[in-house]
Amino acid sequence: MSAQTKFFLDESKMPKHWYNIAADLPTPAPPVLHPGTKQPVGPDDLAPLFPMDLIMQEVSTEREVPIPEPVRDVFRLWRPSPLIRAHRLEKVLGTPARIYYKYEGVSPAGSHKPNTAIPQAWYNQQAGIKKLSTETGAGQWGSSVAFAGALFGIEVKVFQVRISYDQKPYRRALMETYGASCIASPSNETNSGRAILAKDPNHPGSLGIAISEAVEVAATNDDTKYSLGSVLNHVLLHQTIVGQEAMLQMEMAGDDPDVLIGCTGGGSNFAGLVFPFLGQQLRGGGKTKKRRIVAVEPAACPSLTRGKYAYDFGDTANLTPLTKMHTLGSTFTPPGFHAGGLRYHGMAPLVSHVKELGLIEAVAFHQSQCFQAGVQFARAEGIVPAPEANHAILGAITEAMRCKAEGRSEVILFNLSGHGHFDMSAYSAYMGGKLVDVPYDEAELAMALSGLPSVSA
Numbered sequence: 001m002s003a004q005t006k007f008f009l010d011e012s013k014m015p016k017h018w019y020n021i022a023a024d025l026p027t028p029a030p031p032v033l034h035p036g037t038k039q040p041v042g043p044d045d046l047a048p049l050f051p052m053d054l055i056m057q058e059v060s061t062e063r064e065v066p067i068p069e070p071v072r073d074v075f076r077l078w079r080p081s082p083l084i085r086a087h088r089l090e091k092v093l094g095t096p097a098r099i100y101y102k103y104e105g106v107s108p109a110g111s112h113k114p115n116t117a118i119p120q121a122w123y124n125q126q127a128g129i130k131k132l133s134t135e136t137g138a139g140q141w142g143s144s145v146a147f148a149g150a151l152f153g154i155e156v157k158v159f160q161v162r163i164s165y166d167q168k169p170y171r172r173a174l175m176e177t178y179g180a181s182c183i184a185s186p187s188n189e190t191n192s193g194r195a196i197l198a199k200d201p202n203h204p205g206s207l208g209i210a211i212s213e214a215v216e217v218a219a220t221n222d223d224t225k226y227s228l229g230s231v232l233n234h235v236l237l238h239q240t241i242v243g244q245e246a247m248l249q250m251e252m253a254g255d256d257p258d259v260l261i262g263c264t265g266g267g268s269n270f271a272g273l274v275f276p277f278l279g280q281q282l283r284g285g286g287k288t289k290k291r292r293i294v295a296v297e298p299a300a301c302p303s304l305t306r307g308k309y310a311y312d313f314g315d316t317a318n319l320t321p322l323t324k325m326h327t328l329g330s331t332f333t334p335p336g337f338h339a340g341g342l343r344y345h346g347m348a349p350l351v352s353h354v355k356e357l358g359l360i361e362a363v364a365f366h367q368s369q370c371f372q373a374g375v376q377f378a379r380a381e382g383i384v385p386a387p388e389a390n391h392a393i394l395g396a397i398t399e400a401m402r403c404k405a406e407g408r409s410e411v412i413l414f415n416l417s418g419h420g421h422f423d424m425s426a427y428s429a430y431m432g433g434k435l436v437d438v439p440y441d442e443a444e445l446a447m448a449l450s451g452l453p454s455v456s457a
């Protein structure tokens, strides 16, 4: 066992393909349905929103999808990202487990999200698209698209949830530094925004509303397409560069993970880390090591552990196609908590599908225990994690303490999806004792679930 801490891959070893788990699934994921006809959507139905290359990736069953060279060239700015052995955290915990994390906070935007923002902007540029519209909550996704737009000469318009727009001025400044425009949502620029402002001029906004506004702008302007930062198959595909690098780096470390862990909002950083490992297991026909794979979600927005596996809309105004996923209902408004990137009512269809197949587990934790874990991590390892990533850290610590109790030296690998440098107000709230664990409203969940669209099997 090496005592080495960081495992760096040479740029020449950066993956040349994305890994598509659709090629290895025992049964295919259910199709995406048209909201009107309730029949499977075809590529043309999605053409107003996305360039054809991304639509073809959305439905592809090829195991390997080549990463275009201009995209790999941009990735070289920060990829391959480091794999780090958490020696100091292991010591603090007194665990015999060996803990590793793949650190995605080294990207210019500070999270894994540029891994898909860069290819999305590139494919749009290749299709002659001049403008992209998108939504953002806390601002990680908006800054990633803004960065990608700057590199590929695409004008970017970001609808940011009003409450975050007001609370996190530095994320907005970052987007504007990259040349994007950032508008508080609900806004006066769209029909869906105006309808909401007419009823409540001080509406705090939501991710579902911001998605409706961004989709409306793309659907009604020929020169504009829409960009989504999670949930969709092609987004998960783009994130698999993370897990493929991690596989090579774990080999360098001479270890093989027993437990894989990621936090789940829409499911992209989790899938990006675990799908390449899961694919190896699926192809191995029982001969490959069977690893435990754990998704960690917020107890205030628990789609995988409390949601229903059903067809639902992706947004509040019901403009999107229907996807089968673990959902809390598209009208469900999660209570406010600090991991803005995890406040989404649904889960990626592919992550939902592998959960249904029993290939992954899921747990839910409250935010104060997650911040406690994040602070413990920062004091041992130095990195201040994004509030979202604190969920994965608590998942890893929980497994490490189980190993301690059972006297087992298992290998734990988790995705540290981003740093928390723009989220320090949340840390201030935690340290000032002002962070409360708000439970979601059971009655509202029941109502949102009873309003799910009916789709005959």
Ligand SMILES: *Cc1c(COP(=O)(O)O)cnc(C)c1O
Pocket (backbone or CB within 6 Å): 111, 112, 113, 140, 141, 229, 230, 231, 263, 264, 265, 266, 267, 268, 269, 270, 341, 342, 386, 388, 389, 417, 418, 419
């Ligand atoms: C957006 C975000 C997430 C949640 O999104 P996923 O698609 O579930 O990965 C997690 N961590 C960070 C740092 C984020 O910015």
